[in-house]
Amino acid sequence: MSVLLPRETVRDREAPRKWLLQRLVPPANLTSGNQSSCNVHNHHSSTKVIFSLFYTVLLVFGACGNILALCITFQRRKKKLNSTDLYLVNLALSDALFTLALPGRIAYYILEFDWPFGDWFCRATAFIFYMNTYVGIYFMTCVSVDRYIAVVRTRHPGRIRKMSRARGVCVLIWSLVFLQTAPLLLRPMTRRMGDKLTCMEYFNFEEIPKLPYLLLGACVLGFFLPVGIILVCYVRINLKLCQTAKENPLTVKNGHHRRAFTVILVVLLAVLLCFSPYHLNIVQFMVRKILYHPSCREQQAFKMSLQVTVAFMNLNCCIDPIIYFFAFRGYKRRLLRIFRNSGSMGTSSTAKTHSESNSNSQPPGSVSV
Template identity: 80%
Template sequence: DKNFSTATTTSCNESSCDVYNHHFASKVIFSFFYTVLLVFGSCGNVLALYVTFHRGKKINSTDLYLINLAVSDALFTLALPGRITYYILEFNWPFGDWFCRVTAFIFYMNTYVGIYFMTCVSVDRYIAVVHTRRLGRFRKVSRVKYICMLIWFIVFLQTISLLFRPMTKKIGDKLTCMEYFNFEEIPKLPFILLGACIIGFCLPVGIILVCYVQINLKLCRAAKENPLTDKNGHHRKAFTIILVVLLAVVICFSPYHLNIIQFMIRKILYQPSCSAQKAFKMSLQITVAFMNMNCCIDPIIYFFAFRGYKRRLLRLFKTSGSAPSSSTGKSYSESNSNSHNQGTLAQSQNLNKGG
């Protein structure tokens, strides 16, 4: 009886509580935000992949992790047009439940593939600086390929269930997609989400922090023993890469996961009020937007990780900019050359006739 009354109260609260009361603000802000994200995310990651594969150097372990990160981000941008349409139509999904499931699958695949590969980059840099001899075998490209495949497979198993349950819910005359309140009927949902946050966020962030601290300690010890130890800046570069990764994780992924954790703990302890649910709904939109920013921030990691990335990027733009003028000049010189040859030929024919 107690469970029935609690469920009835919860159902009544949800039916009388309109958490979608900020339609216009979301329509303007989030549709514009995701449009910008689509442009910069797709361009940044496609450029990163192009520069990586055209730099004429052998791919190392760090490159391979970052290539997988760029592929994940590029795939994620394919799902953004649907989300932009959803916000323009003020939380109304026009593409049906199946496409909503696919969008949710891509969204969460990108999120956790991104976190895991950032963790791999940090561990890779840690091994390169702290345990080169003892654990250096784990940085061999042949082994890293299997690690990358394993990560994709693990995240696939974690997210495949999204394709086998409805992701949409009818609210009035609108069809919502990928909203937290669409899943509240799932038994033990707060415990499931807390477990997912611990495995998918807290554990990787802990590993990244440990790698960051250990590399920092190693650099400090090396500097005290011999200030000229790291002449080529290899260790300093490793430290910079992990620092950028750590900042990316903190800025993009922390707000969302901490928001989920605090609300799920409250859900376990008591039923949040309507105002608390509205605040959570709005904060969820904002923190998800921050999390999706990782597809634009990841190219910054490539900037620090790939040697000569900036130089190759500038060369690429310079080449594409000068291509039309050079081709014009080439056509002009070719036409002059052809005219000259034709004139010479005609002159020689006249001389032959005269002779």
Template identity: 50%
Template structure:
């Protein structure tokens, strides 16, 4: 896992790199990047900050006890919120034409938050899928696995594993000089071992392919369960609880495929080719561009997660709709009063 995370950090200035890599300028697309990426990450920052803050506010205000799903979702929201804190620095970095002005320590912290969000998100999405699977397919089997006490321990375990996976990033400089600029968390500053491609492919298999298979299996099992139940009782197929469980898994699966698949598949295909031959300058440039785009998609997951909360927690959905109605009512009343005052003054 650590190796895969560090794939985002391969420098062209390392003495261990091949001549082909050290003489190749992969920043040829930066004119478009310095315009598009600040806009994209500014939108992500606003949506993520508002959406996940609302989630944490509403869930913390609720009077009901936390259940297994809500605990996992709170941890997912915390992960997204921490990631959001790193976005202003990245926005400034792109505006300054890939020049990091905040020093090496903050560059390392930004890198850590980026990848911690990715793999905490994958971990908790997998946990939610398994939780829904146990609730729908095996409601009477191993109920202890869905108890609040156990779920809290599982959440702590996920965070511990994520920390172990990303902690090595804090012990390696993420800052490199390139053409007079200090680049941070770029895609060519980790090369140095002929075993790196093998390690990255293995890491992608464990941290991406395995969770994806688990989530797809949970979705398939729940669907089969609902179809079998519908044959015996048509009312079961229309149950709101069953429909919500199915929707949650589907949303998680779609988010997983849209946000996480492009990045990991891109890394795996590039490393597979690199095992057989040294990458050309054109291939390095293509990998740099595709990596930058797929990382952006991966970071977009923090904007989609609030949608999962909306369908997963009934009280959250009701509270959000209530807040929205109150806002429209207050706004409408204020507009009406302003209009009445204006007419009375004329």
């Protein structure tokens, strides 16, 4: 004899079964329709204004700050560059090159995520973007290691910090990052979404096999490992300064050691502020991609958070000149001299123009007193 159960009871019994099926059946079989109908590029109208203004400010300050740093560095004719200076010069050069890619991104945001320059220019922009990101992280790591050697490994620092070795390290970093990012030039970076052509968006790469594992590996090698090295250098220098202060309190006033500590502290803060939000965001979403298929709402949230964290990461081209300020001796003095000279040149040219106008306004034959 069968018993008829209420409809609500049947639904309650079916709920656990549906949940189990969603966990056991491959996500592609369950959400392929939802995936195709999920619009991750549906942004608020204020997004284009915020990001276009942000990258415009970034372009102005990033270009001016890094070009100024390069000019000040190469004006130091009396003193040769050391290994730290060489790493910072490469960092400034990378940031200055990165600003060349910003006008295209500004136009992309003004047009509401519609790329007008074609696929090859999008590939070049992506290549420059990722080159700058990881070249910057690696050279910041080199600066930290170099300061660690100068302060902690004081027995034979000159042997390790030879300029020939520093040049070799620079060539090695540029070569490795180039080999890592060169594949971006070999695959399409654009994707048609309705009536718009998107450029360098994460969802344009989803067809790459094993993409979550590749990105997790890139985050470990390109971010977490360098951050670990910078942290070790920071802690070791701090311990060295504390030990030296106990043995000889007069050495606390040693400007060389304090400057090395300040440089690594600024580098560490810059890396954590600019690069950690992006890489942590990538890691959490890739882990979720491996465990299950994210819903449309999760994909949209990740897309928006990716825009914000990428903006933070690009901010490093404006923060890097602060590192130069603390690392270079006499940087502040030379910077003030440049502004003072430019101001005096403007004042003298104004005075000259004013005197010429006065002389021209006098009648013929008159003599100025």
